[in-house]
Amino acid sequence: MSLTYGALIGYLRDSLSINDADRESELFSSGLLDSVSMVNLLAFIEQSTGISIRAEDVTLENFDTPDRILRFAEASA
Amino acid sequence: MNALTTNFYQLLADNLDVRPGKPAIIDGHRAASYAAIAAEVDRLAGYLQSRNIRPGDRVIVHLRKSIAEVTAMFAIAKVGAVIVNVNTQWTVEQLDYVAADCGARVMIVEARVAEALASRRVSKTVESVLVRGKLSAETGFDIWDHLPEDLSGDEVPRLDTELAMIIYTSGSTGMPKGVMLTHRNIIAGARSVARYLELREDDRLLSVLPYSFDYGLNQLTTMMLMGGTVVHQAVPMAAEIVRTMQKHRVTGVAAVPPLWSQIVRLLAETPTEFPALRRITNSGGKISLNILQQIPRLFPDVDVYLMYGLTEAFRSTYLSPEKFQRKMGAIGQAIPGAEVYVIKHGEGIAHPGEQGELVHRGPLVSLGYWGKPEVTEQKIRPCPELWHLIGDEPVVYSGDIVRVDADGDLWFIGRNDAMIKTNGFRVSPDEIEDLVCRSGVIAEAVAFGVEHEDLGQAVHVAILPVGNFDEEALLLYCRRAMPSYMVPRRFHIWPESMPRTSSGKIARPDVVRLCREWMSCGGGVPATGTSKARINRNQTEENVR
Numbered sequence: 286m287s288l289t290y291g292a293l294i295g296y297l298r299d300s301l302s303i304n305d306a307d308r309e310s311e312l313f314s315s316g317l318l319d320s321v322s323m324v325n326l327l328a329f330i331e332q333s334t335g336i337s338i339r340a341e342d343v344t345l346e347n348f349d350t351p352d353r354i355l356r357f358a359e360a361s362a
Numbered sequence: 363m364n365a366l367t368t369n370f371y372q373l374l375a376d377n378l379d380v381r382p383g384k385p386a387i388i389d390g391h392r393a394a395s396y397a398a399i400a401a402e403v404d405r406l407a408g409y410l411q412s413r414n415i416r417p418g419d420r421v422i423v424h425l426r427k428s429i430a431e432v433t434a435m436f437a438i439a440k441v442g443a444v445i446v447n448v449n450t451q452w453t454v455e456q457l458d459y460v461a462a463d464c465g466a467r468v469m470i471v472e473a474r475v476a477e478a479l480a481s482r483r484v485s486k487t488v489e490s491v492l493v494r495g496k497l498s499a500e501t502g503f504d505i506w507d508h509l510p511e512d513l514s515g516d517e518v519p520r521l522d523t524e525l526a527m528i529i530y531t532s533g534s535t536g537m538p539k540g541v542m543l544t545h546r547n548i549i550a551g552a553r554s555v556a557r558y559l560e561l562r563e564d565d566r567l568l569s570v571l572p573y574s575f576d577y578g579l580n581q582l583t584t585m586m587l588m589g590g591t592v593v594h595q596a597v598p599m600a601a602e603i604v605r606t607m608q609k610h611r612v613t614g615v616a617a618v619p620p621l622w623s624q625i626v627r628l629l630a631e632t633p634t635e636f637p638a639l640r641r642i643t644n645s646g647g648k649i650s651l652n653i654l655q656q657i658p659r660l661f662p663d664v665d666v667y668l669m670y671g672l673t674e675a676f677r678s679t680y681l682s683p684e685k686f687q688r689k690m691g692a693i694g695q696a697i698p699g700a701e702v703y704v705i706k707h708g709e710g711i712a713h714p715g716e717q718g719e720l721v722h723r724g725p726l727v728s729l730g731y732w733g734k735p736e737v738t739e740q741k742i743r744p745c746p747e748l749w750h751l752i753g754d755e756p757v758v759y760s761g762d763i764v765r766v767d768a769d770g771d772l773w774f775i776g777r778n779d780a781m782i783k784t785n786g787f788r789v790s791p792d793e794i795e796d797l798v799c800r801s802g803v804i805a806e807a808v809a810f811g812v813e814h815e816d817l818g819q820a821v822h823v824a825i826l827p828v829g830n831f832d833e834e835a836l837l838l839y840c841r842r843a844m845p846s847y848m849v850p851r852r853f854h855i856w857p858e859s860m861p862r863t864s865s866g867k868i869a870r871p872d873v874v875r876l877c878r879e880w881m882s883c884g885g886g887v888p889a890t891g892t893s894k895a896r897i898n899r900n901q902t903e904e905n906v907r
Contacts, residue, residue, distance in 0.1 A: 313597045316426030316472075319451045319864075323598060324620065328859050340628035344601045 288333045288358045293351050296329050308352040314345055323348075330354065336361045364587060368522040369545040370439040373552070373586035374400060375517070381563075381589050387429050388566070388610055389594040394429045399436070402429075406437035407515025409504070413468055413490045417442030417518050420528065422469040424448045424457055427596040430494050430506070431573060432582065434470045442518030445527040446540070447574040451864050454478045456538065460530050461485040464540055464732055470506075473497045522546040528732050529576055531673050540732035541673045543576075550725040551576075551676040552583035554699045558680055559614065559641055559667065565590040566638075567614040568607060570598055570621065575865055576673050577645045581616055600624040604634055611638035618646035620866045623653045629660040641665040641683070647867050648774060648792070650799050654690040668693060670774065674730070674741055675722040675758040678702050679772055692771045693764070700724035703757075704766050705747045717765040719778055721745055722758040763790065780870070782811035784819045789848055791870075798823055798850070801839045803831055806860050808873040809850070812881075820851040824873050826860060854880065 290308070297303040301322050303312070312318045318326065326348075327338055336358065347357040364376035374396065377386070382397035415421060421438045423445060425431040431447075438445045448460050454475060461469060462485035469488055471479065473495035480501035484491070491503040520526070526548055528540040555561075561584050569592045571578030585592045593610045595603055603625060607615065617625065622644055642657075642664055649668075657666055665683035670693035672678065679702055681694030696702040701723040704712040712718040730738025744754040763781070764772040776790035791809035798807040806826040811819030825836075833853060840849045854877045861869040 313599065316450055316596060319598060322451075324624075324859055324862075332858070339631060340624060341601050341632050343599045345597060345599070348599070 287362060288330060288355060290351065290355060292333060293354060296326070297351070301326065306351060309350050311349050312351075313349050330358060334358050334362060364589070367549060367587060369520050370445070370526045370548055370583075371436060371517060371520075373549070373583055374403065374436045375440075377586065377589050384589065385591050386586070387432055387592050387594060389427075389429050389596075392429065399429065399433055402433045403436045403440055404515060405509060405511070405513045406433055406506075407440040407517075408513030409492065409509050409515075410437060410441045410443065410468065411515045412513065415441055415443050415468060417520065418525065419443045419468075420446050420464040420466045422446045422448055422457070422461055422464075422466045422471075424450060424452075424469065424471045424475060425494055426450050426472060427569065427572065427594050428494075429594075432592075435573065437515070439520075439526065440517050441515050442520050444525050446530070447527070447572075447579075448530060449572055449574040449864050454482070458482070458485055460538060460540070461488055463538075464528055468492065470494065476501055476503050479503075520545060522549065525729065529574065529579075529673050539734060539737065542729035542732050543676070544729060547676055547726055547728055548579075548583055549587075550699060551580060552587045554697045554726070555580050555677060556584045556588055557698050559584070559643065561585070561588050561590065561614070563589045565613045565640070566593050566610060567591075567616070568593050568595055568603070568612045569616075570595040570603060571616060571618065576676055577616065577618070577671065580677070581614075600628040604628060607636055607639065608634065612636070613638050613640045614642065615639070616643045616645070618866045619644065619649045619653075620862075622649050622657075626653045626656050626660060630656055633660065636661070636664070639664050641667060643667040643669055645669040645671055645677075646865055648691060648796075651690060651796070652800070652802070658687065669697075670694075670772075672722075672758070672760055672762075674728050675700070675760075676726040676728070678720065678722045678726075678760070681771065685771065689767075689771060692767070692773050694771050700726050702772070703745075703748060704764055704772065705745060707747070710747050712766050714766050714768045714770065717763055717775055720760040720762050720764045720772065721748070722760065723748075723752065723755065727756065727758050780810070782809065782819050782821055784811065784814075784821055784847055789821065794821060794823060794844070794848055794850065797843050797848075798825060798836075798840065800843070801836055803827055803829060803836060806856070806868060808860065808868060808870050810870075810874040810877070812852075812878075814851075821848060822852045822854060822877065823850045824854040824856050824860070824877050826856045826858070831855075 297306045348354055367376050377396040378400055383395050385393040386396045386399055387394045421443045423434045435445050446464050448457055465487040468490045470492045473493050476493040492506055493503045494506045522545045525542055526545040527543045530538040530540050567581045567585050569581040573579050582592055593612055595606045666686045667680050669680040670678055677697055679693045680697055681692050703721050704718040705721050706712050706718040730742050742756045742758050745757045761778050763775040763778050765775050776792040780791050782789045794809035795807040798804050804825045805828045808824045812822050814820035861872045863869050
């Protein structure tokens with residue numbers, strides 16, 4: 286299983302009401318997403334990729350932008 | 363310690379003679395001294411007065427956690443206006459509802475929100491919008507960065523009994539309600555909390571919770587009162603929190619249950635030492651027992667405070683940290699300077715071993731709900747069961763059922779309006795959920811009653827399983843762990859993490875409503891990832907914490 290850019294942007298739009306996200310949108314450091322949205326987003330990523338995300342990997346380096354999320358998902362697959 | 367402080371602006375200003383150069387806020391790579399914040403507060407106060415903001419006017423702050431957010435709150439207080447800090451996770455529609463409800467005249471918002479506001483009709487009470495950050499389109503709004511450098515605003519003295527802040531909390535039904543806090547409420551809250559948490563001038567408290575949430579606001583007010591330092595943590599990721607705690611030698615952390623479980627899981631994987639840490643606190647609900655049990659090992663030599671409060675009375679109880687090991691999950695006793703009673707309606711005060719509704723008395727009792735005197739009268743009113751002690755003095759009815767133990771410590775049982783009546787027994791959903799979660803195979807649970815011919819109500823539980831889940835085995839476990847009347851008649855397997863309120867609690871009314879809807883359309887459990895709970899998580903926040 287893998288996570289595509291389209292699926293991720295679709296999830297951000299449909300489930301987290303972020304309509305204008307692109308590859309470089311800062312989701313967390315900009316304050317767009319709170320901790321609750323983060324938990325939901327992590328669950329979505331785990332579900333779509335089958336990977337299990339370790340708490341210590343949940344950092345801005347890995348998750349702040351859609352591009353970083355996709356890179357992280359690919360590297361962890 | 364500013365013994366003379368009586369209002370919100372003085373929390374900041376009383377530090378200026380004593381420690382002007384000391385960092386008041388650390389925010390990422392920036393540190394802002396008390397004097398630097400006061401200078402920017404003065405400029406912004408000048409702006410507000412140039413917009414003809416008068417004492418008592420409401421001004422909305424809708425900014426992410428930042429030095430600017432703190433500056434905005436103190437500037438509003440300096441000109442005697444009322445701070446209405448709205449959670450940045452709320453939608454533009456909710457923001458607009460709040461603006462209209464409180465009749466706000468000025469809003470201070472992020473550029474992103476300003477652009478959304480520009481494309482719709484904003485509440486007609488709003489005369490000016492001040493924008494923080496860079497706009498990508500012309501809006502006609504005022505820009506914070508473009509304000510003249512030489513603006514300055516005069517301090518307007520306020521009585522401590524006057525309105526300082528309105529905190530909007532979403533009710534479980536209907537639109538958000540604004541809880542009115544006086545300067546005295548806020549200062550009394552800060553003094554009480556600073557006393558029992560033993561806060562000092564050399565403390566550095568982490569601020570990860572929103573300032574729009576009274577529990578989050580307390581980190582700021584207590585540090586300003588004591589002349590300490592607040593360390594901002596805008597990103598709520600456990601790994602980032604831990605990094606900030608280490609980097610800035612944080613001495614205290616306040617968080618809510620979902621955040622604690624993330625932090626505890628991280629530290630269990632990667633144990634970390636925090637030599638500067640003195641205490642950690644929880645409020646906003648019960649932390650599950652398996653998380654609580656790991657805390658002493660992960661945070662050795664750190665005082666653990668379990669607390670309870672509701673916005674209408676700011677903060678009510680805490681469990682003294684030396685009792686934590688013995689009484690994990692208890693909410694303890696009244697905080698200093700407040701009184702808490704447990705009432706059996708129509709009977710009197712509950713004795714040890716009994717349960718009843720928690721009511722709160724004292725200087726933290728708020729003025730009630732903005733523009734809703736009839737709702738206020740239901741929530742804050744004289745208590746017949748206390749008449750022999752305090753006469754007609756109004757108290758806050760929490761709506762929470764608690765049990766009193768032999769030492770007088772309180773244990774949260776549940777809401778007085780969610781109790782399940784089955785087979786003649788009154789059962790607390792919290793109790794069922796607690797037991798279900800202790801099975802170890804369930805991460806989240808919401809118990810509720812469903813009308814039943816023979817039983818009155820039957821116990822149903824929505825569950826989020828973890829790992830290899832076997833419903834039969836769970837049922838077997840329940841049968842062993844519970845009295846028979848409590849054993850769930852039916853489980854509703856939730857496909858993903860349950861919907862949350864903006865303060866991170868499970869949005870119980872939505873979970874229950876969706877379960878009922880699924881049952882009425884044939885009882886189907888929603889397929890994973892498709893018929894997800896598409897609800898606005900902010901619409902259903904219970905006021906209780």
